[in-house]
Amino acid sequence: MSTTTASLGTDRVRWLRPTLTVLVAAAVAVGAPFYFAPFQVFQLTMVLLYAVALSGLNLLTGFGGQISLGHGAFFAAGAYTAAVMLDRYDTGHLATLPAAAAGCFLLGLGFGVPALRLRGLYLALVTLSFAVFLPPLLKRLEPVTGGSMGLTVDKLQPPAWSGLAEDQWMYFVVLAVTAVALLLARNLLRSRAGRALLAVRDNESAAEVMGVRLSLHKTLAFAWSAMFAGVAGCLYTWVIGFVSPDSFSFVLSITLLAGLVVGGLGSLYGPLLGAAFVMYVPSVSQDVSEAAPGVVFGLLIITVMFVAPTGLAGLPGRVLGAVARRPPRTTAARDRTPEAESAPGAEPEYQALSGPSETHAPADPAVVDAEPVGAPPRTEKE
Amino acid sequence: MRKTTALRAAAAATAALLTATACGSQRGQDAQDTAAGGACKGQQTTGITDKTIKLGGIYPLSGPASAYGTISKGVAAYFSHVNDKGGIDGRKVEFVVRDDGYQPPKAVEEARRLVEQEKVFAVFQTLGTPSTAAVWDYLNKQKVPQPFVATGASAWGTGDQHPWTIGWQPNYVAEARVYAKYLKDARPKAEVAVLYQNDDFGKDLLGGFKKAVAGSGVKVVAEESYEVTDPSVSAQMASLARSKADVLLDVTTPKFGSQALAADAKNTKWNPLHIVNNVASSAAVLEPVGFKNVQGVVSATYFKDPADPQWAADPEMKAYKDALHEYAPDADPDNQFNAYGWAVASSLHQALDAMKCPTREGLRDAVRSLKDVKVGMLLPGVTMSTGHGDAFPLETMRLMRFKGERWQLFGKPVDTRKEFGPTAK
């Protein structure tokens, strides 16, 4: 809430710098594919794509307070919608995007209705079993989905006029979709619906008393969220050009949730950080230990959660808080244990993430305020 | 709010880019790709010099399929062993292993890393059908050889869209034909119950088997599938028992193989002839079940099982165990996957030796014109052959029956090409 009030009292000087920052960021984002090697551009493309899925999950979990462990299934539904359309009906790539989005929106709507009855853990586990059920179902529908061998489809090809390489073109298309998706997520949250959602998360009963139509908003949150995951899945098909049931096991769903929490729940840019984490950290883990990358990856997840319990997005605020020696906030204080300080793995990651950006300017009060929007409030357990 | 959001967006974008810069490479390095001169003019020599050859491999070192990751240790041990003896034709092998966690998108990323950043000569082995299917379009477009993929799907050798990709192990259809032939000879009226893994591996083998027995007296009377994520196959085994079939074809991976063998042994009222497929036929799978419970089980194989005492004195097996002891001390030499890695690496050695030009094209052509090539780790009588219209190096297997504490080979090597004609989809 405090951030909202802060933004009301804006003045012109404080507008200038963010505008510049956005321009620089945009320039960097547009320039990247001309600088990096093709496979690194591909990695960036994957980061953006996962960020779309994560921001969808963020709408539901971060802002709506409903936990879903089944978003891998919506991701798969989007991916398969695109793949089947390309494979069987030979539609263009662009036609698959609205179809995947609409299809997953409806699927989410359908799921949102029973989800109304379920809370917390129960919802999480029911959605998880949906994610477990989907791969065998896809295998069964062999005539359409290609069964367990999956479907190989054409990747997105650059039009001749662009003069771009395949990976560059894919990057730009995905970048555009991601930008639209992130903007949409941000605007959704600022809309009436978004505020209703936040109210529901913070105190459901109070929100209802205030006249928020609970069931409508919760169901819609599920639908929007599924739509984002579906769009990400559709992009996945464009970029990878191959779908198979075993690519979308329940591990994907758990990875998505882990990525979101690591990135920062309820923060608008947490999904980007989380996507980068799930994309890059497994490779880093392998560089650290070839014998058992999983050992390192598991440790890194735990370490990041120690250092940044509210996710990487909350880290700058926490660090600044500590630097400014403000009276420590309860959550910040409690986890500063020896383990947290001696965590080696996450340090470079963090420095790389926040080093050169402007976020570190310690004099800026707005940033200090920027405790992650949605660090879910500590409500009483049910 | 907007301000902080903008700042954060910028920070996030920069962060993502910076993480990517870690390697510091830039676009345009493709210009470094090199070509050969002389008789091999114009062919690609990326990743190979007179002194070195760089190979990449993609294995699941993490995740649910990490049991297969150890294949890379067998491969690496072989190359270290060869390097110590002077390398392959004077070239030292550098073998880069990457982990895809059995996830196709990760496999694509790692394949691109190997080709574009590591500049490997060839992507030697991708493991698993999904990962291989995800990367073969890319590798063929890039004209990078993808020899001897670690999956037996028949897709790798059928069709001519992917000349740069080739399998190695007997494909699942060929294996199914071996069992079909055996049953047609030994039990012409057999009723067969099939337990299979619900993925390309199980379906390919089951489909091949049904095709191969079509028109004969051998009938498939019951089939049950399981998912890799299932905890156990006991329910499926109980269903199959109802069929009262006299043969059980067990198409499983190691853990489920042990479970199925144990369930079969426990059920004293149903005693079918148990045929276990090659993947689950290692002594390491049978031993936990108890040797007394697996007497008379039939399987087929093509390479020497390191856990089998009959090969203890075999020179190649000795070399393998010594090398593994020296270069991969933490790997279990009795694990058949390590031996598989050794066998496939020495097969690649032979193919590299046979290259007419030391180029990617040279390797592509060499693996497609193998003539009865003998490999030490393969069973006597099993050789690699490929040629025009035949892109399956190994199509010969030998039947074996478990007796006492070991497998005993019986019958002649079964060349499935001769028996049934070339593998076709």
Added chain:
Amino acid sequence: MTDLLQQVVEGLGSGAVYASLALALVLIHRFTGIVNFAQGELAMLSTYVAWQLVASGMPYWLALPATLAVSFVGGMLLERIVIRPVQGAPELTVVIVTVGLFIFVNALAGLIWSFTVKDFPQPFPDGGLDLSGVRMDWSTLGIIGVVAVVMGLLYLLFQHTSIGLVMRAVACNPASARLSGIRVGRVLMFGWGLAATVGAVSGVLVAPVLFLEPNMMGGVLIYAFAAATLGGFDSPVGAVVGGLFVGVAETLTGAYVDVIGADLKVGVPLVIILAVLLVRPQGLFGRAAVERA
């Protein structure tokens, strides 16, 4: 008819396996209010400890209590080292820490013991009962029996001891519990230790049937979740009933409903759970949450 009963027995067998792990899940949830994704992997790790002890020559009946003790201490240490530092953080953070733990323990076991299937000693005799054509292995009966005993003990612990009361207070509201003089840290350590012990029992029970390897409990975990959800995440009786129900339902539909078949039988528990939860959102045996606005 015999066939049908035989399938029911098979279902009970797998159901008991799910129930054994579900008990540990319920236990940790009662203590801490979270769902522990690493519970199955911890059970697997305990089983490897037992295997190692037996392999090094210790008799089974000595190795078993030793393993349970090691698991109890290990569980407590785990709480102190891994969970305590994120105690005050949002609940999901703790859940993701257990996901990290899952990945870590799974890979660690693979690193130490490799992925080769291990033979684990069977405490129950071979063979089984033959009730007019329906065969029930002693091992199946044994698992069901042990699960029932563990369930009974947990029920007593929850309902008839002061620790049960304390633990409920801690799970409900750690801050208030602390204020009323409960040493929350110790209670939580005890809870983790106990859950690890129950998990170890589960691992040791199922290892002879499923065969020991690092991914042994991965598949069981999903079904144990289903069992616990169906039974209501609070109740040991619910976990066991849920487990047996899920086991029997999926086995029967897998065997007799051809449209579903063995490949889609995993969907059966999903449908049942959804149906039950729509009527009773707190699960079959769970208590409805009463909310203060």
